[in-house]
Amino acid sequence: MFKELILAIIFGGLIGFGATGTFIAIKKKSAPVVNNSTTQITATPTNSQNQVQITPTIVPTNNTLNIFEPLNESVVSSSKITIKGQTDNNAIVIITTIDSSYSVTADSSGNFDTSINLSPGINDIKITSISPTDTENNTELLVTYTTAKI
Amino acid sequence: MMILPLLLATLSISPTSSPSLAPSPTTTSEIQKFREVIQEKVKAKLQEMQKPSQTDIKRGYLGTITKIEDGKFYIDTKNKNHSISFTVDTVFLNVKSIKIKSTDLKVGQEVLVIGILDDQNNLIAKRIINTTPKSNINHKTIIYGQVVDISTMYSLLAMIPMSNKNNQYQIKTDTKNLQILSKTGENLTIKDLVKGKKIIVITISQPTNNQTLSVEKIIVL
Numbered sequence: 001m002f003k004e005l006i007l008a009i010i011f012g013g014l015i016g017f018g019a020t021g022t023f024i025a026i027k028k029k030s031a032p033v034v035n036n037s038t039t040q041i042t043a044t045p046t047n048s049q050n051q052v053q054i055t056p057t058i059v060p061t062n063n064t065l066n067i068f069e070p071l072n073e074s075v076v077s078s079s080k081i082t083i084k085g086q087t088d089n090n091a092i093v094i095i096t097t098i099d100s101s102y103s104v105t106a107d108s109s110g111n112f113d114t115s116i117n118l119s120p121g122i123n124d125i126k127i128t129s130i131s132p133t134d135t136e137n138n139t140e141l142l143v144t145y146t147t148a149k150i
Numbered sequence: 151m152m153i154l155p156l157l158l159a160t161l162s163i164s165p166t167s168s169p170s171l172a173p174s175p176t177t178t179s180e181i182q183k184f185r186e187v188i189q190e191k192v193k194a195k196l197q198e199m200q201k202p203s204q205t206d207i208k209r210g211y212l213g214t215i216t217k218i219e220d221g222k223f224y225i226d227t228k229n230k231n232h233s234i235s236f237t238v239d240t241v242f243l244n245v246k247s248i249k250i251k252s253t254d255l256k257v258g259q260e261v262l263v264i265g266i267l268d269d270q271n272n273l274i275a276k277r278i279i280n281t282t283p284k285s286n287i288n289h290k291t292i293i294y295g296q297v298v299d300i301s302t303m304y305s306l307l308a309m310i311p312m313s314n315k316n317n318q319y320q321i322k323t324d325t326k327n328l329q330i331l332s333k334t335g336e337n338l339t340i341k342d343l344v345k346g347k348k349i350i351v352i353t354i355s356q357p358t359n360n361q362t363l364s365v366e367k368i369i370v371l
Contacts, residue, residue: 075208096290101352101367122212122262124288134312144210150276
């Protein structure tokens, strides 16, 4: 009688463990696979109500022409200045003044710089970039060249 | 004056063998004051560092006078309307660079104003120069397109701009001083311009209705 009781407990235990193990295995198999390496959007609670703000990744647009130097409507005391800017990668940049025109090719990051000559007084500088994909971007700067003490 | 609070602060935070010795309320307030002084100094230094340099605050505005007031006038530039202040030190010049008076300024006149921006971004004029209307405008146009026809007999080149393929321009290729260059700046000849080539054309003036361009430079891509 005692022997049968022991056996019943052992069998019962084995069946219980088996059933639990099978259930866990099935659950694991059906769970979605999370691939951390492809996370592109970060969602974090931002306030007390636990509202989530999703900030999408900003992809830089290709159609750009930004001039960093000189500033529009700036005043310089040298007749030779450097135009520095950024545009599409490997784009051709054409710069014209009333007296001359210049061309420069942007590097693989889109950066470019070139020296140009200014005339005394106001200089209307037109800048156009043409990308390898035929995209045109234009901008214009007014730069005053004076040797007078300001 | 500054040493006393510093000493007090140092004494109050120096390690002591008696853990029951707590800083008195007076010492804490001194530390707070000291902190505030430091914070103000740091803030002032940061503001000074962020202040634009003299070159950054010099501005030259080209525009038309719209209104004249006492010691002040307004000009319309391409971008916006600016308020300009002038002082007794401001130099007024006419088109021939001859000194004039502030009372010679007239509404509707085109002027180049050179000055310094104040804290409110208003321009304090140092020199005000009368200019001939539109004399400073760069009329050059850059046209990117493709060669569609070349006539050696008539020294003409036809191109279609990429921006409007329904349009067509003609370029006189025997124009004096016409430069034909490669992308890298090497000199090329008219023979390098062939049908289908992409070119960048820099015109001397804005294209007219007859679609014939006066060109100073052609860049062959």
